[in-house]
Amino acid sequence: IEKIATTGYGYGNKGDYKPLNMASDGRQYALIDQTHNGNIETYDARNTDYNFSLMTDYDRAFTSPGQRAGVDAHYYADQVYDYYKNVHGRDSYDGRGADIYSVVHYGYNYNNAFWNGEAMFYGDGDGRTFSSLSGANDVIAHELTHAVTEYTAGLVYENQPGALNESFSDVFGYFVDPDFLMGEDVYTPGVSGDALRSMSNPEQYDQPSHMRDFQYLPNTEQGDNGGVHINSGIPNKAFYNTVTVMDKSKAEKIYYRALTYYLTPNASFSDAKAALVQSAQDLYGSADANIVANAWNNVGVN
Numbered sequence: 282i283e284k285i286a287t288t289g290y291g292y293g294n295k296g297d298y299k300p301l302n303m304a305s306d307g308r309q310y311a312l313i314d315q316t317h318n319g320n321i322e323t324y325d326a327r328n329t330d331y332n333f334s335l336m337t338d339y340d341r342a343f344t345s346p347g348q349r350a351g352v353d354a355h356y357y358a359d360q361v362y363d364y365y366k367n368v369h370g371r372d373s374y375d376g377r378g379a380d381i382y383s384v385v386h387y388g389y390n391y392n393n394a395f396w397n398g399e400a401m402f403y404g405d406g407d408g409r410t411f412s413s414l415s416g417a418n419d420v421i422a423h424e425l426t427h428a429v430t431e432y433t434a435g436l437v438y439e440n441q442p443g444a445l446n447e448s449f450s451d452v453f454g455y456f457v458d459p460d461f462l463m464g465e466d467v468y469t470p471g472v473s474g475d476a477l478r479s480m481s482n483p484e485q486y487d488q489p490s491h492m493r494d495f496q497y498l499p500n501t502e503q504g505d506n507g508g509v510h511i512n513s514g515i516p517n518k519a520f521y522n523t524v525t526v527m528d529k530s531k532a533e534k535i536y537y538r539a540l541t542y543y544l545t546p547n548a549s550f551s552d553a554k555a556a557l558v559q560s561a562q563d564l565y566g567s568a569d570a571n572i573v574a575n576a577w578n579n580v581g582v583n
């Protein structure tokens with residue numbers, strides 16, 4: 282069905298007003314943003330894990346409680362799209378204007394979000410461990426960066442390359458939401474000040490921040506694929522060590538170049554260090570390359 286691009290608005294998970302790009306067929310309005318080469322589309326799983334339909338309304342005001350998760354997912358997907366386009370000149374995750382699909386109300390009380398190779402999925406959370414996971418723009422940036430990584434470095438999701446895959450998702454989560462906490466806007470809604478992970482102090486959430494504490498876990502689901510969400514604390518701390526010394530605007534170019542130009546699927550932490558040092562050298566010269574090298578030396582990656 283031909284749809285006409287228009288604008289409307291809605292309320293996010295925290296009840297906040299957000300302007301939205303949408304499309305209408307003259308009868309209904311749908312969360313389809315047609316303002317880029319590819320569409321940004323937001324779907325409702327209605328608490329299933331298999332039945333997804335476009336989030337729609339009969340007017341341009343997406344203001345009902347069941348629409349809040351969709352409003353945030355739609356708005357933040359556009360925000361992250363704009364980040365990659367405006368800062369890095371990248372048109373969507375594949376660099377070729379791929380449609381970006383988000384699915385909200387995935388599962389029941391589901392305490393996670395993920396990229397499955399085709400779309401981003403967000404649970405509602407159980408209301409204790411998490412509130413609706415689309416309510417955090419660093420979570421959206423983290424998940425969409427998994428897609429960018431898939432189409433660029435292709436870091437395999439296990440052991441050291443998997444921990445790097447996780448870390449790059451947190452790093453670009455930082456660039457979209459510049460604090461060193463991940464998921465703080467949706468984690469434990471009854472507890473303030475905490476987060477899912479900390480890049481400045483990974484130990485606070487049981488992650489190592491130095492190679493001496495690297496955790497050798499089995500490459501199984503139980504073992505978090507070799508500790509991809511555990512050992513990511515080490516490259517995360519190296520990132521913290523970098524971005525607290527160098528301009529953020531330089532660090533994001535260096536990390537993007539390493540991810541999209543140098544890194545390959547089986548990269549180790551040492552390979553990531555080398556890729557980032559070389560990227561810094563290419564873009565800004567030896568003073569910044571030395572900052573990066575020292576940042577990794579200080580987490581025990583030589």
Ligand code: ASN
Pocket residue numbers: 393394395396423424427447
């Ligand atoms: N939220 C997790 C992540 O994006 C889901 C997963 O384990 N893949 O890393």
Ligand code: ZN
Pocket residue numbers: 423427447450
């Ligand atoms: Zn992840």
Ligand code: CA
Pocket residue numbers: 419458460461462463464465
């Ligand atoms: Ca954050």
Ligand code: CA
Pocket residue numbers: 465467468469470471472473474475476
């Ligand atoms: Ca909290």
